[in-house]
Amino acid sequence: xxxxxxxxxxxxxxxxxxxxxxxxxxxxxxxxxxxxxxxxxxxxxxxxxxxxxxxxxxxxxxxxxxxxxxxxxxxxxxxxxxxxxxxxxxxxxxxxxxxxxxxxxxxxxxxxxxxxxxxxxxxxxxxxxxxxxxxxxxxxxxxxxxxxxxxxxxxxxxxxxxxxxxxxxxxxxxxxxxxxxxxxxxxxxxxxxxxxxxxxxxxxxxxxxxxxxxxxxxxxxxxxxxxxxxxxxxxxxxxxxxxxxxxxxxxxxxxxxxxxxxxxxxxxxxxxxxxxxxx
Amino acid sequence: xxxxxxxxxxxxxxxxxxxxxxxxxxxxxxxxxxxxxxxxxxxxxxxxxxxxxxxxxxxxxxxxxxxxxxxxxxxxxxxxxxxxxxxxxxxxxxxxxxxxxxxxxxxxxxxxxxxxxxxxxxxxxxxxxxxxxxxxxxxxxxxxxxxxxxxxxxxxxxxxxxxxxxxxxxxxxxxxxxxxxxxxxxxxxxxxxxxxxxxxxxxxxxxxxxxxxxxxxxxxxxxxxxxxxxxxxxxxxxxxxxxxxxxxxxxxxxxxxxxxxxxxxxxxxxxxxxxxxxx
Numbered sequence: 001x002x003x004x005x006x007x008x009x010x011x012x013x014x015x016x017x018x019x020x021x022x023x024x025x026x027x028x029x030x031x032x033x034x035x036x037x038x039x040x041x042x043x044x045x046x047x048x049x050x051x052x053x054x055x056x057x058x059x060x061x062x063x064x065x066x067x068x069x070x071x072x073x074x075x076x077x078x079x080x081x082x083x084x085x086x087x088x089x090x091x092x093x094x095x096x097x098x099x100x101x102x103x104x105x106x107x108x109x110x111x112x113x114x115x116x117x118x119x120x121x122x123x124x125x126x127x128x129x130x131x132x133x134x135x136x137x138x139x140x141x142x143x144x145x146x147x148x149x150x151x152x153x154x155x156x157x158x159x160x161x162x163x164x165x166x167x168x169x170x171x172x173x174x175x176x177x178x179x180x181x182x183x184x185x186x187x188x189x190x191x192x193x194x195x196x197x198x199x200x201x202x203x204x205x206x207x208x209x210x211x212x213x214x215x216x217x218x219x220x221x222x223x224x225x226x227x228x229x230x231x232x233x234x235x236x237x238x239x240x241x242x243x244x245x246x247x248x249x250x251x252x253x254x255x256x257x258x259x260x261x262x263x264x265x266x267x268x269x270x271x272x273x274x275x276x277x278x279x
Numbered sequence: 280x281x282x283x284x285x286x287x288x289x290x291x292x293x294x295x296x297x298x299x300x301x302x303x304x305x306x307x308x309x310x311x312x313x314x315x316x317x318x319x320x321x322x323x324x325x326x327x328x329x330x331x332x333x334x335x336x337x338x339x340x341x342x343x344x345x346x347x348x349x350x351x352x353x354x355x356x357x358x359x360x361x362x363x364x365x366x367x368x369x370x371x372x373x374x375x376x377x378x379x380x381x382x383x384x385x386x387x388x389x390x391x392x393x394x395x396x397x398x399x400x401x402x403x404x405x406x407x408x409x410x411x412x413x414x415x416x417x418x419x420x421x422x423x424x425x426x427x428x429x430x431x432x433x434x435x436x437x438x439x440x441x442x443x444x445x446x447x448x449x450x451x452x453x454x455x456x457x458x459x460x461x462x463x464x465x466x467x468x469x470x471x472x473x474x475x476x477x478x479x480x481x482x483x484x485x486x487x488x489x490x491x492x493x494x495x496x497x498x499x500x501x502x503x504x505x506x507x508x509x510x511x512x513x514x515x516x517x518x519x520x521x522x523x524x525x526x527x528x529x530x531x532x533x534x535x536x537x538x539x540x541x542x543x544x545x546x547x548x549x550x551x552x553x554x555x556x557x558x
Contacts, residue, residue, distance in 0.1 A: 009286075009300060017324030017340050018505045019300045021288060045296030061296050062476070065549065197341070197504045223502065223510050223549070225476045226297045230509010231502050257549040265544030270344065270502070270536040 008041055011054040016198040016228050020056060022046055028122060033114040035166045040122045046226060048122055050091065052115075052161060058091060059226045063126060064256045067093035069222035069266065070234055072258040074155045074188040075101050076247050077238070081154040083107075085182070087142030087170065088192075089159030090115030092127035098157075099129045100252050106135045107153075109146075111166050113139045143169045149182040156183060158191035163202060171202070173209040180213050180239065189237040193219065196273040197229040207277055210237055218243055219277055220266040222257065236267075243267060287320055290333040295477045295507050299335060301325055307401060312393040314445045319401045325505060327401055329370065331394075331440060337370060338505045342405060343535045346372035348501035348545065349513055351537040353434045353467040354380050355529055356520050360433040362386075364461070366421030366449065367471075368438030369394030371406035377436075378408045379531050385414045386432075388425075390445050392418045422448045428461040435462060437470035442481060450481070452488040459492050459518065468516040472498060475552040476508040486556055489516055497522055498556055499545040501536065515546075522546060 006026075012019035024041040028048070031038050039051045047060025058066065071094050075081055082104040086094045090110035098106050108130070110116055116137065119127040129135060138145060142158070156179050163171040170191070179189045194202045196219075203219060210217045214237040221233035236243050247263055269277065285306075291298035303320040307327070310317045318330045326339025337345065350373050354360055361383040365373045369389035377385050387409070389395055395416065398406040408414060417424060421437070435458050442450035449470070458468045473481045475498075482498060489496045493516040500512035515522050526542055548556065 007288075012300075012302065017301060017322065017338070019302075021291075021298045021300050022296060023291065023298075043296065059296070197502075223476075223508075225508035225510075227509075229502075229504035230506075231504075256551045259550045259553065261547045261553075262549055265547035268540045268544035270541060271538045272535045274538065274540075 008049070008051065010056045010228065018229070020226050020228065022049055022056070022059070022226065024049065029118065031114055031118065033112050035112045038114060038118055040118065049226075050118070050123070053165065055162065056226050057161070058093065058126070060123070060125070062225050063093055065222050065224045066232065067097050067126075068255055068258040070094055070157055070159055070190055070192065071097035072252070072255070073220060073236060073243060073263055073266065074157065074190040076250055076263060077241050077243050078154050078186060078188055079248060083153050083184075085109065085146070085153045085156045087145070087156065087158045087160065088167065089157065091119040091123060092116070092130040094157050094159045095135055096126065096129040099132055099134065101250060103134060107138060108135060109138045109140050109142045111139070111141050143175045143178065146178045146182040151182070151184055153182055154184050154187055156187070156189040158189065160192050162194070171206060173213070176210050176213050176237065179237070183239055185239065186241055187239050188241060191235045191237065193233055193235040195227065195229050195232045196221065196269065197231065200273060200276055203233070204276055206235060210235055211279065214238060215240065216242055218267055219269065219273075221269070222266065287328070287330065289335045289507065297507070299505050299507065301328060301335070301338070301505065303328065308397065310393055310397065312391050314391045317393060317397055319397065328505075329397070329402070332444065334441065335505050336440070337372065337405070339402070339404070341503050341505055342372055344501050344503045345511065346376050346405075347534055347537040349373055349436055349438055349469055349471065350376035351531070351534070352499060352515060352522060352542055352545065353436065353469040355526050355542060356517070356522050357433050357465060357467050358527060362432050362463075364388065364425070364432045364435045366424070366435065366437045366439065367446065368436065370398040370402060371395070371409040373436050373438045374414055375405065375408040378411055378413065380529060382413060386417060387414060388417045388419050388421045390418070390420050420448075422454045422457065425457045425461040430461070430463055432461055433463050433466055435466070435468040437468065439471050441473070450485060452492070455489050455492050455516065458516070462518055464518065465520055466518050467520060470514045470516065472512050472514040474506065474508050474511045475500065475548065476510065479552060479555055482512070483555055485514060489514055490558065493517060494519065495521055497546055498548065498552075500548070501545065
């Protein structure tokens with residue numbers, strides 16, 4: 001299968017000082033879908049890699065750090081999450097983590113059906129939960145999907161791409177208002193919110209309206225080597241429960257990144273980011 | 280000054296899945312010294328960049344995250360550090376941070392005098408402390424330098440390159456025994472100890488002997504976008520004081536990364552690293 005060695009470089013723009021490159025041994029697939037271009041590479045250092053529109057979406061080697069951390073903080077703060085929605089996340093990684101909890105129903109709303117089919121084909125260890133009977137898949141625009149779901153979800157995870165292209169609407173105020181409406185009384189949304197080093201302006205912009213919509217909004221982060229700057233974070237948007245005061249142990253074993261101490265420390269920001277985001 | 284745009288790629292080996300690239304606008308200097316090759320680049324995204332033997336040593340944009348975090352944890356745990364030694368660190372970044380504390384004397388022992396002269400020339404905001412009257416510079420091998428300094432230093436910082444070439448000896452047991460001997464009764468050494476994602480084996484190897492030498496050994500980390508995987512850490516090796524129980528506020532203002540909460544959270548490791556390093 002090894003065709004040749006090639007460097008694949010993550011998308012770079014002037015805002016981002018550095019860019020990640022990965023040494024690939026071959027391209028496994030390239031598909032132009034209705035929404036974007038998906039490429040799958042084989043690499044020795046990172047396992048298989050998915051790129052969307054030239055941006056590294058995930059690698060087999062470090063996806064656990066992202067998927068565990070988008071999922072488990074909210075799922076450990078909500079006392080009994082039964083109805084959970086994932087917007088985006090067609091690779092199935094967040095769904096896999098949600099299914100480690102005692103949930104009744106997981107809805108996955110992914111705009112691009114090809115992301116799901118490609119993930120099932122090339123990333124079975126990530127997409128493994130998508131065939132679970134508790135999971136229902138919708139191919140739809142997440143921003144429209146939640147409009148008629150008032151008070152339905154205990155937890156919503158927004159596992160989106162960057163705020164360009166199809167995901168742009170997921171970084172806007174109307175979408176956060178709709179999520180607030182779609183959540184139950186104790187509801188929590190955790191949303192992919194970029195990194196403190198290269199996208200602090202995006203986070204500040206998000207917080208300028210999310211803090212008007214949700215009583216509790218806190219940024220927390222994880223470390224993912226193949227994402228720009230090596231770190232990416234999430235907005236923890238909660239209607240009532242507090243991420244540090246209301247966590248309960250759920251007895252989940254076998255995680256590689258998340259633990260009870262990381263839960264708290266992930267909300268502690270370097271001084272420059274703390275100052276920029278403080279209320 | 281802008282010559283052309285060129286991608287400069289950090290050194291890559293098979294152990295490391297990904298590599299950092301930086302877009303440079305020109306090379307400012309290249310010097311082959313007795314020990315290594317130093318290159319200085321101008322970049323728009325990261326400011327000036329120093330590479331040594333093809334590895335990014337520092338960039339103006341994120342050096343604060345490294346230099347504050349190699350320095351301030353030990354300096355906040357020791358109640359009154361007066362005599363401080365930096366081994367390596369010829370750029371002066373650690374010295375600059377040390378001088379924010381009420382110290383009597385800082386010794387800098389850098390094996391390569393050219394690192395110091397180049398830093399003074401191209402990185403004045405980093406090397407600014409090297410001319411302070413409290414600082415004494417030695418051009419010497421750090422492993423030999425500390426052999427006749429019994430009980431002299433309150434804090435030792437080892438700001439070294441990776442464990443290949445001149446810095447290899449700084450990752451070995453005899454050097455840690457010599458440091459233990461060179462420290463005062465309450466002494467603390469913080470040593471550059473690579474990152475949990477790509478160098479966990481190096482950290483495990485270090486801990487296999489440092490924990491026999493020092494009563495307290497804990498790993499802590501910082502996030503530096505232009506280092507491989509975006510994170511790098513330090514061994515906190517202490518003869519008596521504990522990093523979490525013995526910290527005191529020192530009233531230092533104007534830091535960009537370090538704060539009292541980061542001090543504690545930096546010692547909290549993702550589960551895979553915690554398990555690998557637990558006693």
